[in-house]
Amino acid sequence: MSTKEGTRAILALEDGTFFEGKGFGRSAETFGEVVFNTTLCGYQEVLTDPSYRGQVVVMTYPHIGNYGVNREDVESLHPQVAGFVVREISTRASSWRASGELHRYLDEAGVVGISEIDTRALTRHIRTRGAMRGVISTTTLDADVLIRRAREAPSMVGLGGPGRPRDGRAVPRGGVRLRDEAKYPSHARRLGLRRDHRAGDDHRRGRDGRRSRRNLLFERPG
Numbered sequence: 001m002s003t004k005e006g007t008r009a010i011l012a013l014e015d016g017t018f019f020e021g022k023g024f025g026r027s028a029e030t031f032g033e034v035v036f037n038t039t040l041c042g043y044q045e046v047l048t049d050p051s052y053r054g055q056v057v058v059m060t061y062p063h064i065g066n067y068g069v070n071r072e073d074v075e076s077l078h079p080q081v082a083g084f085v086v087r088e089i090s091t092r093a094s095s096w097r098a099s100g101e102l103h104r105y106l107d108e109a110g111v112v113g114i115s116e117i118d119t120r121a122l123t124r125h126i127r128t129r130g131a132m133r134g135v136i137s138t139t140t141l142d143a144d145v146l147i148r149r150a151r152e153a154p155s156m157v158g159l160g161g162p163g164r165p166r167d168g169r170a171v172p173r174g175g176v177r178l179r180d181e182a183k184y185p186s187h188a189r190r191l192g193l194r195r196d197h198r199a200g201d202d203h204r205r206g207r208d209g210r211r212s213r214r215n216l217l218f219e220r221p222g
Contacts, residue, residue, distance in 0.1 A: 002107040003027040009114040009138045011056075011085060011122075012146035014153075015129060019122060023138035024089050025106030025113035031149065032056040032082035033156040034134040036123045041067075043102070047081055047111070048074040054156065056083035056134050060123050065102035068093025079106065083136040084113040085122070112136045 002025075003009075009023035013034060036058040037046050043064050046057060064086040084106060093101050106113055114136050126132070135150045 001027045003103075003113075003138055005091075007138050008141055009112075009136060010141055010143055010146055011083075011114050011117065011134055011136050012143055012150050013125075014133045014147070014150040016147055017125060018143040018147060019114075019117040020143075021114045021117040023113065023136075024091075024103040024115055025084065025111050026109075027138045028110070028112050029135065029137040029139050029149075030056070030083045030112040031133065031135045031153040033131050034058060034085075034122075034126060035131050036060055036119075036126055038123075042073070044069050044073045045075050047079040047084065047106075048076045050076050050080050053080040054082050056085060056136060057081045058085040058119050058122055058126070059087075060119055062087040062119070063090060064088065065090035066093070067095035068098030068101050069105045070095075070097050070099045072097070079109040079111050081111060083134075084111055085117065085119060085136070086113065086115050087117070087119045089113065089115040112138065114138075 003023040004027070005022075007023040007027060009021050010018055011021070011034075012018040032055045034056045035052070038060045039046065040061050043059060046052065046059070089103060091101055091103055103113070133150050133153045133155070135146045135153065137146055140146060
């Protein structure tokens with residue numbers, strides 16, 4: 001069920017800290033390791049980045065969603081995050097490239113979001129105490145209950161991390177090369193290879209034909 005505008009939501013951390021705000025995206029309850037991202041733009045790439053799979057991502061930049069979402073700016077086929085935390089969510093897309101609004105995109109993907117909390121204070125707290133488990137809920141608004149659920153949530157350690165594909169096959173020695181994705185598709189996903197890095201060289205090159213430094217850092221030798 002989609003979250004109605006103005007619906008209350010709570011983010012509770014396992015150390016007893018909690019934040020009250022307003023929900024967006026899917027109206028539900030979700031849990032995951034709470035981490036933060038300091039990028040000024042590219043929130044759709046963050047949402048679909050496989051390295052954030054199962055985590056609750058906090059954006060430190062205060063205004064998120066203003067240019068909407070589209071079909072091109074993705075790192076995988078669908079959002080990977082378990083939850084999304086922002087200071088302010090824009091429900092109107094202002095870019096000509098947009099094919100939809102962020103809050104509707106997250107609702108369709110089943111991602112729970114919370115807005116109107118002090119994300120910078122939350123980020124400082126995480127930097128001081130370290131990443132920890134958290135719960136976002138629009139259905140249960142008892143902070144004590146949510147804190148207990150955060151403490152009872154499974155640890156992120158061992159939850160199908162890099163190099164542990166679900167189909168149980170061993171990762172080949174030396175890793176998976178980009179051109180081997182067809183042979184080892186699950187390895188490419190589980191190793192966190194984003195869609196732009198799994199595509200052909202033409203896709204990874206800039207307009208001048210040279211590879212960007214960012215993409216070179218993600219390529220594997222050989």
